[in-house]
Ligand SMILES: *[C@@H]1O[C@H](CO)[C@@H](O)[C@H](O)[C@H]1NC(C)=O
Ligand SMILES: *[C@@H]1O[C@H](CO)[C@@H](O)[C@H](O)[C@H]1NC(C)=O
Ligand SMILES: *[C@@H]1O[C@H](CO)[C@@H](O)[C@H](O)[C@H]1NC(C)=O
Ligand SMILES: *[C@@H]1O[C@H](CO)[C@@H](O)[C@H](O)[C@H]1NC(C)=O
Ligand SMILES: *[C@@H]1O[C@H](CO)[C@@H](O)[C@H](O)[C@H]1NC(C)=O
Ligand SMILES: *[C@@H]1O[C@H](CO)[C@@H](O)[C@H](O)[C@H]1NC(C)=O
Ligand SMILES: *[C@@H]1O[C@H](CO)[C@@H](O)[C@H](O)[C@H]1NC(C)=O
Ligand SMILES: *[C@@H]1O[C@H](CO)[C@@H](O)[C@H](O)[C@H]1NC(C)=O
Ligand SMILES: *[C@@H]1O[C@H](CO)[C@@H](O)[C@H](O)[C@H]1NC(C)=O
Ligand SMILES: *[C@@H]1O[C@H](CO)[C@@H](O)[C@H](O)[C@H]1NC(C)=O
Ligand SMILES: *[C@@H]1O[C@H](CO)[C@@H](O)[C@H](O)[C@H]1NC(C)=O
């Protein structure tokens with residue numbers, strides 16, 4: 001009886017684990033990934049190109065620091081599609097066509113993410129929510145299209161598939177400071193070693209947004225980043241918040257935010273952005289240095305937006321006629337938490353990818369805890385039932401059959 005109950009318990013646990021989805025259910029899916037810099041005329045005009053190739057498709061990520069930093073994601077149905085850059089045209093007033101993927105007919109999906117402005121504001125009440133903050137508490141925003149950028153070629157590491165786009169503003173506060181987009185490509189599934197330990201696969205890449213040694217302009221300074229994205233008119237992106245009770249890899253952080261497109265009747269997958277709602281005040285990414293972050297509503301931009309030339313070069317001059325353009329903010333810090341000046345450093349990471357965004361399943365630790373928590377009462381219940389059954393049998397067995 002005991003072994004039967006235990007067996008049932010194991011069955012319950014198995015069902016639980018299967019239901020919650022334990023990691024490792026997907027076979028290793030890999031792509032051949034490469035990261036290189038596209039040589040141009042001027043070392044401050046960077047284009048970095050990531051190719052991630054499988055048997056029948058290529059995902060291209062094209063990062064640029066010409067104007068506002070931006071990344072284009074292009075998915076093609078060919079394992080040999082190529083990126084072409086015409087620098088002469090790219091720097092001309094009519095850049096459309098300067099960035100192409102050949103063969104053009106293989107392009108099934110494309111999108112872009114632009115980094116437009118960094119806001120700094122005085123969080124006088126320490127609420128870490130700037131939606132109601134009056135204009136006067138904002139310092140002049142840093143316009144990222146006005147930054148000057150280092151030569152990224154020197155930072156490309158082709159074996160670790162990483163590169164840095166580092167730039168600074170003219171202003172005094174950036175005298176010793178810098179902004180870096182640290183870019184990483186992946187050729188297979190895994191989990192980052194650095195916080196927030198993002199889960200990734202071969203269909204995505206990552207950037208870390210690092211604000212380092214920038215002098216805050218006040219005592220209660222907090223920062224926010226504004227981003228812009230676009231989607232073909234048939235669809236638009238929406239913000240999703242995925243919550244979990246499991247924080248094994250990012251203590252106290254339970255939210256994953258993601259921006260996914262909704263295109264009715266789309267015949268193929270699309271691109272996404274995904275991040276954990278946390279930044280860090282140190283490179284080590286320790287729990288005590290975590291700066292939980294917050295995202296704000298997606299706003300449709302229907303007026304003229306100043307796009308960097310790479311976006312016009314790939315998507316066209318009259319973008320707003322063919323694309324829905326949306327923008328959103330992410331701010332860094334938590335109510336009653338530390339201000340930027342405690343660390344003079346901040347790092348935030350996000351994934352850019354194609355297909356289904358990675359999803360954390362419950363960790364073995366949490367499953368065990370839940371298993372014990374749910375399994376024990378079941379075990380006791382079954383044991384109880386067993387005793388009753390046994391007693392009943394004994395009662396029945398006292399009525400000897402009359403023969
Ligand atoms: C790619 O092709 C090779 C050889 O044809 C095959 O062994 C492999 O399974 C294929 N991989 C995928 C992901 O289709
Ligand atoms: C690059 O663009 C310029 C200006 O549009 C054009 O004259 C030139 O032929 C193009 N170069 C190539 C290699 O296509
Ligand atoms: C700070 O809180 C006070 C009192 O609640 C309020 O009057 C004031 O408007 C708040 N300031 C800001 C910038 O939110
Ligand atoms: C880029 O870096 C590589 C290796 O460091 C070097 O061989 C190459 O000449 C550089 N290219 C340019 C355009 O500076
Ligand atoms: C890239 O940036 C990271 C973070 O700031 C830094 O640790 C790393 O040394 C940089 N790599 C190169 C090659 O400059
Ligand atoms: C590239 O990255 C690998 C792995 O992280 C490291 O061992 C190597 O030293 C790096 N190369 C350069 C030139 O920084
Ligand atoms: C930059 O660093 C120098 C030397 O440490 C220091 O004197 C100067 O005040 C710093 N500038 C800013 C804006 O922090
Ligand atoms: C990656 O993308 C391919 C389409 O090229 C898709 O078949 C595959 O399921 C995706 N893999 C993951 C892990 O999302
Ligand atoms: C910042 O804090 C210091 C010490 O707490 C104080 O002396 C200074 O006036 C404050 N500055 C501002 C701009 O509030
Ligand atoms: C999507 O497909 C459904 C059924 O096939 C159709 O009723 C609907 O009109 C389609 N929507 C669009 C936007 O094409
Ligand atoms: C932009 O969209 C908003 C809301 O959809 C609308 O109220 C506004 O009139 C539009 N502006 C322009 C210039 O089309």
Ligand SMILES: *[C@@H]1O[C@H](CO)[C@@H](O)[C@H](O)[C@H]1NC(C)=O
Pocket residue numbers: 119130226296297299327328329
């Ligand atoms: C981001 O926040 C700033 C400051 O409040 C605001 O001016 C800007 O319009 C916001 N952008 C979006 C897309 O909401």
